[in-house]
Amino acid sequence: MKAVDEITPGFGIDEANFEVYLRNPLINYGQNYGKIMGVLEKMTNLTLKGSKQLTSMLLYGPQGTGKTSIASHFAKNSKFTYIKIISPEKYIGVGTYGRIFSFNKIFNDAYKTRESLIIIDNIERLIEYVATGPDFNNTLMQAIMLLIKRIPENPECRLMIIGTTSNLTAMDLLDIDKVFNVKLKIPLLNRAECARILGCDLNI
Numbered sequence: 343m344k345a346v347d348e349i350t351p352g353f354g355i356d357e358a359n360f361e362v363y364l365r366n367p368l369i370n371y372g373q374n375y376g377k378i379m380g381v382l383e384k385m386t387n388l389t390l391k392g393s394k395q396l397t398s399m400l401l402y403g404p405q406g407t408g409k410t411s412i413a414s415h416f417a418k419n420s421k422f423t424y425i426k427i428i429s430p431e432k433y434i435g436v437g438t439y440g441r442i443f444s445f446n447k448i449f450n451d452a453y454k455t456r457e458s459l460i461i462i463d464n465i466e467r468l469i470e471y472v473a474t475g476p477d478f479n480n481t482l483m484q485a486i487m488l489l490i491k492r493i494p495e496n497p498e499c500r501l502m503i504i505g506t507t508s509n510l511t512a513m514d515l516l517d518i519d520k521v522f523n524v525k526l527k528i529p530l531l532n533r534a535e536c537a538r539i540l541g542c543d544l545n546i
Contacts, residue, residue: 363414403528422459
């Protein structure tokens with residue numbers, strides 16, 4: 343029984359890896375929030391009900407705008423049966439080929455499932471991008487780009503990929519943004535939106 347309690351589920355959402363991003367609820371702060379959720383819903387419907395076997399979107403915006411939290415909450419409330427997140431925090435101390443092996447396993451498991459959603463979080467950190475130079479891990483970058491574009495061999499498989507980045511300039515420089523079907527900006531909150539969330543007048 344102890345071993346069963348320690349088993350990480352192969353399907354569904356891996357609560358242990360998502361827990362930190364699901365601690366705080368999402369708050370509808372107005373029109374921009376509605377637009378973001380609307381685009382996510384359309385992409386989901388296109389994946390699950392439409393003719394597209396593979397869809398992908400890149401959430402971009404400054405640090406602290408909640409890109410990962412939005413993707414995680416959306417994933418948890420979605421109808422996908424296999425949900426995984428690839429985030430740099432999980433690969434501290436793991437070498438290049440160890441990371442690629444792990445990425446491949448996550449995607450290969452997704453290909454065996456009818457409805458899958460994979461979040462690739464903080465792409466610039468996953469590929470070890472450094473603006474000076476610039477410098478990055480080309481092997482990791484090529485692997486991620488190939489996985490994002492690879493159409494599942496199983497015609498029954500429907501796969502949606504959500505990437506996040508705080509450095510759209512780097513994504514454009516390296517052509518990573520071009521492998522995504524859709525790019526969606528997650529902006530910083532303006533004064534009116536902050537006031538709506540806090541329930542007070544910020545002009546006081």
